[in-house]
Amino acid sequence: xxxxxxxxxxxxxxxxxxxxxxxxxxxxxxxxxxxxxxxxxxxxxxxxxxxxxxxxxxxxxxxxxxxxxxxxxxxxxxxxxxxxxxxxxxxxxxxxxxxxxxxxxxxxxxxxxxxxxxxxxxxxxxxxxxxxxxxxxxxxxxxxxxxxxxxxxxxxxxxxxxxxxxxxxxxxxxxxxxxxxxxxxxxxxxxxxxxxxxxxxxxxxxxxxxxxxxxxxxxxxxxxxxxxxxxxxxxxxxxxxxxxxxxxxxxxxxxxxxxxxxxxxxxxxxxxx
Amino acid sequence: xxxxxxxxxxxxxxxxxxxxxxxxxxxxxxxxxxxxxxxxxxxxxxxxxxxxxxxxxxxxxxxxxxxxxxxxxxxxxxxxxxxxxxxxxxxxxxxxxxxxxxxxxxxxxxxxxxxxxxxxxxxxxxxxxxxxxxxxxxxxxxxxxxxxxxxxxxxxxxxxxxxxxxxxxxxxxxxxxxxxxxxxxxxxxxxxxxxxxxxxxxxxxxxxxxxxxxxxxxxxxxxxxxxxxxxxxxxxxxxxxxxxxxxxxxxxxxxxxxxxxxxxxxxxxxxxxxxxxxxxxxxxxxxxxxxxxxx
Amino acid sequence: xxxxxxxxxxxxxxxxxxxxxxxxxxxxxxxxxxxxxxxxxxxxxxxxxxxxxxxxxxxxxxxxxxxxxxxxxxxxxxxxxxxxxxxxxxxxxxxxxxxxxxxxxxxxxxxxxxxxxxxxxxxxxxxxxxxxxxxxxxxxxxxxxxxxxxxxxxxxxxxxxxxxxxxxxxxxxxxxxxxxxxxxxxxxxxxxxxxxxxxxxxxxxxxxxxxxxxxxxxxxxxxxxxxxxxxxxxxxxxxxxxxxxxxxxxxxxxxxxxxxxxxxxxxxxxxxxxxxxxxxxxxx
Numbered sequence: 001x002x003x004x005x006x007x008x009x010x011x012x013x014x015x016x017x018x019x020x021x022x023x024x025x026x027x028x029x030x031x032x033x034x035x036x037x038x039x040x041x042x043x044x045x046x047x048x049x050x051x052x053x054x055x056x057x058x059x060x061x062x063x064x065x066x067x068x069x070x071x072x073x074x075x076x077x078x079x080x081x082x083x084x085x086x087x088x089x090x091x092x093x094x095x096x097x098x099x100x101x102x103x104x105x106x107x108x109x110x111x112x113x114x115x116x117x118x119x120x121x122x123x124x125x126x127x128x129x130x131x132x133x134x135x136x137x138x139x140x141x142x143x144x145x146x147x148x149x150x151x152x153x154x155x156x157x158x159x160x161x162x163x164x165x166x167x168x169x170x171x172x173x174x175x176x177x178x179x180x181x182x183x184x185x186x187x188x189x190x191x192x193x194x195x196x197x198x199x200x201x202x203x204x205x206x207x208x209x210x211x212x213x214x215x216x217x218x219x220x221x222x223x224x225x226x227x228x229x230x231x232x233x234x235x236x237x238x239x240x241x242x243x244x245x246x247x248x249x250x251x252x253x254x255x256x257x258x259x260x261x262x263x264x265x266x267x268x269x270x271x272x273x
Numbered sequence: 274x275x276x277x278x279x280x281x282x283x284x285x286x287x288x289x290x291x292x293x294x295x296x297x298x299x300x301x302x303x304x305x306x307x308x309x310x311x312x313x314x315x316x317x318x319x320x321x322x323x324x325x326x327x328x329x330x331x332x333x334x335x336x337x338x339x340x341x342x343x344x345x346x347x348x349x350x351x352x353x354x355x356x357x358x359x360x361x362x363x364x365x366x367x368x369x370x371x372x373x374x375x376x377x378x379x380x381x382x383x384x385x386x387x388x389x390x391x392x393x394x395x396x397x398x399x400x401x402x403x404x405x406x407x408x409x410x411x412x413x414x415x416x417x418x419x420x421x422x423x424x425x426x427x428x429x430x431x432x433x434x435x436x437x438x439x440x441x442x443x444x445x446x447x448x449x450x451x452x453x454x455x456x457x458x459x460x461x462x463x464x465x466x467x468x469x470x471x472x473x474x475x476x477x478x479x480x481x482x483x484x485x486x487x488x489x490x491x492x493x494x495x496x497x498x499x500x501x502x503x504x505x506x507x508x509x510x511x512x513x514x515x516x517x518x519x520x521x522x523x524x525x526x527x528x529x530x531x532x533x534x535x536x537x538x539x540x541x542x543x544x545x546x547x548x549x550x551x552x553x554x555x556x557x558x559x560x561x562x563x564x565x566x567x568x
Numbered sequence: 569x570x571x572x573x574x575x576x577x578x579x580x581x582x583x584x585x586x587x588x589x590x591x592x593x594x595x596x597x598x599x600x601x602x603x604x605x606x607x608x609x610x611x612x613x614x615x616x617x618x619x620x621x622x623x624x625x626x627x628x629x630x631x632x633x634x635x636x637x638x639x640x641x642x643x644x645x646x647x648x649x650x651x652x653x654x655x656x657x658x659x660x661x662x663x664x665x666x667x668x669x670x671x672x673x674x675x676x677x678x679x680x681x682x683x684x685x686x687x688x689x690x691x692x693x694x695x696x697x698x699x700x701x702x703x704x705x706x707x708x709x710x711x712x713x714x715x716x717x718x719x720x721x722x723x724x725x726x727x728x729x730x731x732x733x734x735x736x737x738x739x740x741x742x743x744x745x746x747x748x749x750x751x752x753x754x755x756x757x758x759x760x761x762x763x764x765x766x767x768x769x770x771x772x773x774x775x776x777x778x779x780x781x782x783x784x785x786x787x788x789x790x791x792x793x794x795x796x797x798x799x800x801x802x803x804x805x806x807x808x809x810x811x812x813x814x815x816x817x818x819x820x821x822x823x824x825x826x827x828x829x830x831x832x833x834x835x836x837x838x839x840x841x842x843x844x845x846x847x848x849x850x851x852x
Contacts, residue, residue, distance in 0.1 A: 026795060028783075037812040040785060044619070047788075054788035056796045059810045063330070063524030071527045073699050086332075090526055148413040153499065154330040155524030171328060174340070177414055177510055178499035180520065181810035190815075191404060194413045207815065276742050283744045287655035293648055294718065295672040297711050301679065304690045362586035370580050371587070379587065381840050386594045388765070388836040390772025391681075392801040393825055396808055397597055400818075427593055434590070460576035481678075488680025490775040491801075495809060515682040515775070522686065522779055527694055539686045543679065550678035554671070 027245050030058040031065015031078035032157045033181040034200035035234050038104060039078055041261050042253050053245045059181060062157025069237055070096050075246045077237040080106060080157030080200070081164075097240040103253050105268035107201040107223040107231040108162055111186070111208040113193040118142040120212045123229060126166050129196060132173030137194075150188050150197035153178040162198050165230045198230075202266035223268045234267070305543060309536035312336060321537065327501040327512075329521070329531040336534045338541065340501045344511030345545070347418055347504065348497060349487045352425035356486070357479050359426070360433030364475075367434070368441035369463055380438065387431035395495035398424040403496060410508065416498035417508045424492050429482035436481060440474020441467060477557040484549035488542065490515035514542045601825050608823025618785065623816045627824055629786055633702075633797030634771050634831075636790065637781060640706025641713055641770040646763060648710075649717030656718075657725040658747055677715035681775040684712050688780040702793040705781025712776055713766035720762020724755035757846035764839035768832045774801040784810075800828040 029039060036059045043055040058064070065077030070091050083091070083098055091098050110126060112118060118141055121129075128134040129147055138144045151172055152159040163169065179185045182199040189197045190207035201218055204210055210218060213229055222228035242250050252258050259269040274282075312321065316336045324337020367379045402423065403415030444467050452462040468475070498510020499520065518535050525531035612626055619625030652673075660666045688708030698704045728751050736746040752759075783796035784806050790797050807821045808814065 026791075028796065033810055033812075036784075040812070043785070054786065054791070054795075056783045057785040058783045058796075059806065060523040067524055067526035067529075071694070073693070084332075086529065087526065090529065146413060153520055155521060160330075171331060174326070174502035175500050175509075177416065178501075178512075178520070179809070181812075183811050183814045184809050187814045188414075192407065192414060203812075280743055284655075284659050287651050287659055290648060290651040291655040291660070291669055294652055294676055294714060295669055297714070298672050298676050298679075300691065301676075301683065301687045304687055304695075305683070308686075308690050359586045359589060362583040363590050366583040366587040370583055377844070379591075381837075382591060382594065384840060385833055385836055386590070388768050388772070388832055389597075390774070390801055390828060390832055392772070392774045392804050393601070393829055394597075396804055396821070396825055397600070399808060400821075401600065430590060458572055458576050460579045461572070464579075484678055488678075488682070490680065490682040490685075491805065495805070515680055518682050518686065519775055519778060522689065536686060536690070539683050543683050546678050546680055547675060550675060554674060 027053060027055045027076065027249055028068075028074045029055060029065075029076040029078060029236075030060060030068040030074040031076075031237075032062040032080040032234070033059040033183070034062075034080040034106060034156075034158050034202070035078035035103070035236070036181075037202060038234070038262055038265050038267055039236070039253070041265050042249075042258055045257070045261060046249055046252050050245075050248065053249070055249065061153065061155030061180075062160065063155035066098070066237065069098065069239060070094055072096070072239075075238065075242075076250065079235045079237050080232065081160045082235075083237075084160075098237050099240055099242075100235045100237050101250050101254065102233045102270060103236050103250075103258070104234045104262045104270060105223050105231060106234050107218040107228050107268065108158060108165070108198050109201055109204060109218040109230075110196060110198045110211045110213065111189050111204070112196050112211060113189055113191075114207070114209045115193045116142060116209065118211065120215055122214050123166055126213070127168065127170065130162075130167055130172050130176070131170050132175060145194055147196060148192060148194040149173060149176040150185055150192075150195050151176040151178055152182070152185065152198075153180060156181075158182065158198065158200060161232045162230070165232070166198075201268065204266070220268045231268075233270075302543075305536055305540045309533055309538075309540045312530065312533035312537045315530055315533075321534075322541070325503070327517070329525075329534050334530055334534075336530070336537075338514070338517075338534075338538055340503050341512055341514045341517050341538065342541065343503050344493075344497065344501075345487055345513040345515075345542070347511060348421045348425055348493060348513055349483055351418060351422035351507070352429055352486045353479070353483050355422060355426035356429040356433055356482055360430040360478070360482065361437055361475060363430070363434045364437035364441060364478075365463060365468070368438050369459070369467065380435070383431045383434050386427075387435065389428075391428065391489060391491040392495075394424050394427060395492040398492065398496035412508050414498060414508075414510060416496050417510050418497070418504060419507050421493050421497040421511070421513075424496055425486045425489060428489060428492065429486045432485050433478045433482040436478030437471070437475045440471035440478065443474065444470045473556055473559070477553045480549055480553040480556065484546050484553070487513075487549065488515060488546045490519050494519050514538050518542070598829070601822060601829055604819070605822035605824075605826030608819045609826060613820075613823055614827070623813055623820070627798075627800070627803060627820075627827065629789055630798040630800045630803040630824065631827070632789055633782070633799040634801075634828075636702050636793075636797060637705045637709055637777060637799060638767055638770045640702060640793070641709035642763065642767065644707055644710025645714045645717045645766060649714050650721050650759060653718045653721035653725060654747060654752075657722050658743075658751070673715050673718055676711070677719070681712065681773055684708055684776045685779055688776055693780055699794065700780060700783075700796050702781055702790060702795060702797055705777045705797070705799075706793075708776045708780045709770045709773060712773065713770050716766045716769060717762055720765065721755070721759050724758025724762070725751060727758060728754045757842065761839045761843045761846075764835055764842070768835040768839075771835070772801055772828065772832050774805055777802060778805075800824060800831070804828065 062079040062081050066087050068074035069077040125140050182203040185197040185199050186203055189195045216222055216228050218228050223231040262269045323339045325339055326335040326337045328335045398420050402420050407415035448466050452466045493513045494516040499512050500510035501512040504511050518538055615628050616626035617629050692698050692704040692707050732750055736750045782799050782802035804824050807817050811817055
């Protein structure tokens with residue numbers, strides 16, 4: 001047959017075949033990079049038990065996830081914060097009813113390079129540093145060196161939570177280095193003796209030093225009890241009551257086995273009722 | 274169907290296909306404007322372009338992209354500062370100085386370098402160059418203008434080099450022969466005859482190289498640092514426009530102010546690269562050598 | 569008298585140094601990637617999906633994703649590009665319309681990749697409602713490489729000597745059949761080279777697929793063109809910047825970079841070699 005005709009038929013065939021719905025169900029999950037390691041571990045476990053489900057996972061930040069939920073391009077939004085009023089408005093306009101399912105607790109921990117002498121900062125000091133008003137470590141009891149402020153970028157729920165709980169709404173200095181994930185912040189801080197950053201507790205490792213806030217260390221207990229001032233719940237957000245595989249996955253995460261995985265990943269499980 | 278009719282049908286169908294490129298371009302402009310213009314209900318053009326504060330997610334948001342524009346211009350400028358001499362001189366080397374056998378190999382190597390994905394270069398800049406810069410110069414961060422300029426230069430050089438080399442190659446033999454006949458050395462011939470003759474092509478290559486640098490996304494996303502502030506030193510971080518768009522697009526809900534602001538930034542970026550490309554096009558046509566003036 | 573020759577030697581040394589610097593950068597980069605990455609390239613790495621939060625396992629879904637996206641892009645760009653180029657060189661009267669189309673193609677070639685990403689998002693994902701999937705990504709990449717295909721095809725067609733066309737027409741063959749049976753086969757090597765370079769470009773681009781097709785992690789391989797996929801360039805980007813365990817996955821990042829670089833360089837090298845061979849075999 002004529003090669004061009006063959007080509008055209010092939011293309012049409014490809015598109016027609018592609019229209020048939022996939023045999024495997026797909027649950028699209030997007031959002032918070034803080035929640036990401038939890039959900040990835042959960043997804044791996046869930047898919048082992050339910051082979052017909054294909055969970056597709058992306059990061060990008062809580063803002064990305066919520067936007068995807070509103071745009072109907074995701075089934076579940078991972079979020080480390082609640083929805084902003086603009087987001088609730090927009091959701092309502094689009095006919096989306098965001099339903100928040102808490103899946104874990106998180107503490108946001110300020111971290112510095114292990115070579116930094118500073119051990120503790122008050123909320124006010126952290127706020128001043130992040131606004132760019134305190135610029136040298138010696139002002140907070142450290143050595144005479146400049147402070148390099150490292151922050152998550154604006155799509156991050158961690159960024160929003162930090163802005164609320166520490167900065168109380170003040171603007172982060174434009175000279176802050178913006179990183180796309182908590183993992184990236186760990187990397188930067190571990191290699192930079194001038195830097196200060198903040199991450200979810202599940203990202204703590206030996207390459208960085210955690211500071212205490214107002215004298216309180218960030219641990220599972222202090223986060224659950226509320227003693228640690230910078231703690232917040234982590235959510236999976238769905239559009240109304242979830243159905244089918246989405247519901248199955250959310251339920252799995254909130255059940256005993258899912259919560260065990262939360263702990264294994266280094267995060268704080270929900271309070272046991 | 275007669276032969277005639279068939280020919281006309283084919284011709285017209287193909288014409289439609291050819292128009293599609295124009296159509297796509299038109300659609301891109303249309304969509305950029307469609308999604309970008311609404312931002313100007315919230316902020317004036319002047320405030321958008323020259324405003325100093327880029328805080329699109331705060332309440333109330335401020336959408337000033339001047340620091341982003343400055344970031345783009347600075348890295349383009351410095352990367353060109355590095356890329357133009359190296360690119361041009363490499364082109365001269367390949368075209369005039371290199372032994373015959375090496376020429377093809379060198380041209381191929383430059384083509385290969387041009388094909389390197391930008392994410393790979395960004396990765397290299399982030400993982401190798403940034404720590405090195407930080408350690409060597411005791412900087413607060415290795416993700417800054419210097420880093421971005423170096424890596425962008427590495428991307429722009431192949432463009433500048435291969436187009437310049439084509440321009441040098443196109444210089445008619447007669448010019449060179451006439452120059453040698455007058456007793457000039459090879460060096461003098463290159464400097465005073467060949468390069469001036471190829472000047473328009475070389476200028477085009479430089480402009481295209483700069484256009485490439487200004488539009489490049491992954492490299493600046495990964496190594497320029499991300500600080501949306503006007504830099505005070507070469508070792509400061511910046512946030513060029515493409516980096517800001519790529520970093521924030523995921524979180525701006527469809528139809529929100531932030532979304533429109535990003536598309537508007539895309540419009541600015543698009544027009545800047547467009548102007549560069551049009552200038553290059555104009556220069557290459559206007560100053561082109563028409564023939565060699567021989568019999 | 570000697571001064572002239574001294575200037576020349578100095579100048580020659582300078583340009584040689586420049587070229588050398590360029591080669592050194594490329595060589596250095598490739599060597600660095602190779603040395604840090606080859607340890608990660610095992611059979612498992614190439615055939616398994618990522619496991620244990622990406623710290624183990626492989627990149628099979630990313631390789632396949634890149635393959636699907638690239639093939640899709642070709643499926644879009646090749647027919648469009650070749651036919652457009654045929655029209656521009658063989659059929660069109662060299663007047664204003666052709667000039668405008670050519671300017672359009674040149675402008676399209678200069679559009680930054682992130683703007684293509686924006687357009688893909690606004691048009692394919694949202695406006696046409698395809699969502700983030702292989703289809704949107706392939707369409708976006710397709711229009712990205714379209715100017716490359718058009719340019720290469722035009723070059724190839726122009727290189728076919730006019731005498732061939734004239735001989736064919738003189739024998740009474742219609743214009744279309746002349747193109748189809750005489751000109752195109754002769755231009756095929758050049759078209760092939762251009763397509764191969766286009767493949768290399770499509771495989772390596774990140775920004776256009778960031779919001780139109782790519783996902784951080786899909787456990788299963790895509791079942792239809794409406795699924796999201798992993799892709800090599802995006803995988804490098806997320807592992808290096810947004811990953812959970814950036815330091816632990818570093819060897820895997822290098823491995824992925826090596827695979828991508830190897831793929832793209834391999835493809836480009838293949839094109840260059842074919843072009844060289846074809847040039848030598850020309851029979852006119």
